[in-house]
Amino acid sequence: MEFWKDEAEPIKAFLALFAASAADPELFEGLKKVNQLIWFDYTESGPNCSFYVDARGGELKFGAGKPADPPDLTMSLSADDAHRSWSDKLNPVMAITRKKIRVKGSATGLLKLAPKLKKVAAIYLKVLKDLGWEDKIIK
Amino acid sequence: MNGNTGKIVNVDLTAGKMTVETLPEEYYRKYIGGSGLAAKLFWERGNFAADPLSPEAMLLFMNGPFAGLRLSGASRNSVAGCSPLTGHWGDSSCGGFFAPELRYAGFDGLILTGKAAKPSILLIVDDKVTVEDGSAYWGKGTDEVTAALKAKYGKDYRTLVIGPAAEHLVRYTMILNDGHHATGRAGFGAVMGSKNLKAIVIKATKKDMMLADPAAFDVLRKDLNVRIKDALASDVLHENGTAANLMGGVYSGDVPVKNWTSNFWEEAADALTGSTLTDNYLTRRGACAYCGIACKRYVEVKDGPYAIPDGPGPEYETIVAFGTLIGSIDLAATCKAGRVCNDLGLDSISAGGTIAWAMEAFERGDLTLTDTGGVELKWGDLDTVINRVLPMISRREGKLGELLADGSVAAAKKIGKGLDYTVHSKGLEAPMHDPRGGGHGMALTYAMSPRGACHVADPMLFVEMGARYYPEIGFDFMLEPKTGENKAEAAVMSVALGAIENSACFCQFADAEVTIPDWLALFNTVAGYGWEAKDMMAAGKRVFFLKRLINYRYGLTSADDCLTPRMLEPGKDGEAEGSQVDLEPMKARFYELMDIDPVSGIPTPAALAALGMADEAKHVA
């Protein structure tokens, strides 16, 4: 992996990102509108490298690993590309077209979140700084 | 002949004479079908001196090679000829159910000339083509006529119907298939109207088709149908229609607001996006023939001023044209406006664009109450638009109806003001994608498109998003939308790919999944061309060149490959703030790469000869 020392690091960063995003009222509302169970599958970077976001039924939960329920949407990519993506340095459409991101299920909910990705990236930057991982920030 | 039927039917409506003709296979190999084959036939036979609304004008309906072959997205057809709106080459793609029926009847195309003595209907039942009396339908809306024709002939007869606007020769009128699917752009409804032809009704009973390699095609077809249906974009389109990503468009600055004076109206994102249509008004989904995506909508607005019964719903273009473009975010109103446009037979893009221009002109005082015959035109006043302006346009009624019935450019010329804030290229009002937000490459292809500003002449809209990737032909662009960098390079391939799509009559939503090897396998298993990628790309380029040559014969040059001042202003707000299209360098590079003469705007003799177009080159020498 280019950015991470082990498979636990990215999950720590991404869960911190979702915790910080959930604390932002606009993003919290935006995430709830997604109304789906999404599994972010980075297992190509390690067997335990994944997390889920459960935005069903007006609630927002997230955690490490694969969700217990079958996900509405699975996004499979490498942990490095996930880092680029949350940093707004990877065009998701381009990555999907080139099969760097593989999507299974319905992405209708995620489209509602797409316009907020710039804001998510700003929060991610702060999360990385707070974790003392400034060296991982993509310039 | 494999794949295509090889036959077209010529209908002279003046004489009431039908002639079936077999075309040389070479025409198909060189120009594929659809709008490419139409261009070839128009080049040879079109009367370039004829008024597009005169009996001498030719109107062509052309299928692609995959029509009726049960492949998702591949059964569209093209309608082409001289556009009464722009006065030069025009073509318009239509989904729905006409193309397979025409093919099953044994024809790849239909060419209409002349003018019937009285309102008529063209009836095609297998290879029997007759002209019937259509007087009972004249003056009526497309809804009523479609229902009446289906009641008379049978539900399984397919219909192409024009509305009252086309009878009044409004220059941006459409032809509606089965009451839902529009041949919208370039005004060909009026050409049918000028020929006294209210409708075409078709039914075929045979389905025999000769394919070069039916077994291989069947394997490919099944695989493609699964891949197309399972694609991420297809899921989104199925779920929420063509406006599924309107929200994303609002935030990128792609969705034009108030006649392109703004690129950002945040409330529109939620109010008009496809999921809002689904949640509030959708009754069911629909599809064109054999398409597994099913992006079409049926909607019902139960109450309020814009209540409409269950029926065809608006697509993205209509939602924006009768939404943000004219200063409204009332989704129910766009549903009603779309329904009214369908019934009157108006192209919703040019209608919305023309009305948006008029609203700005009114706000500026360039258009006064005297000019409009007392009709106030205010941003967002959908009541007036739906109940007064659209019906007046469709009947050329009063000063306002007459003024707006010829489109925004003609209206600006008529009042001698406001040309600088028209939004078009080559006289065709621009679709609802603003290149300042959507991507500067799209500005280039709007300017280069032979029919005028068009987002479906080629896939540049998707290319700039990152949604097209063809490594086999070196099409591997990673583009930054809001710059001109590498846009000419991408456009060179994009216009050829677009010409292939529109000649094969393949839907751009579906063919995103079709790779270059798939395209080749399709042509080779269906028509047996034995093509390699270079042959196919040459055919696409040839079609693009031929349409430019046609326009040259109409007097267009490189000076017409332009955009209006409004489109070249910097974006004022949102993500597109400060985004300004620098067209000239992109255009110069495009000409250079395509070997197009920068003055005449047509390909050099060498470029034409390289594509086997030496005869065409001689004609324009």
Ligand code: SF4
């Ligand atoms: S994707 Fe939509 S427009 Fe295209 S062929 Fe299918 S149903 Fe028709």
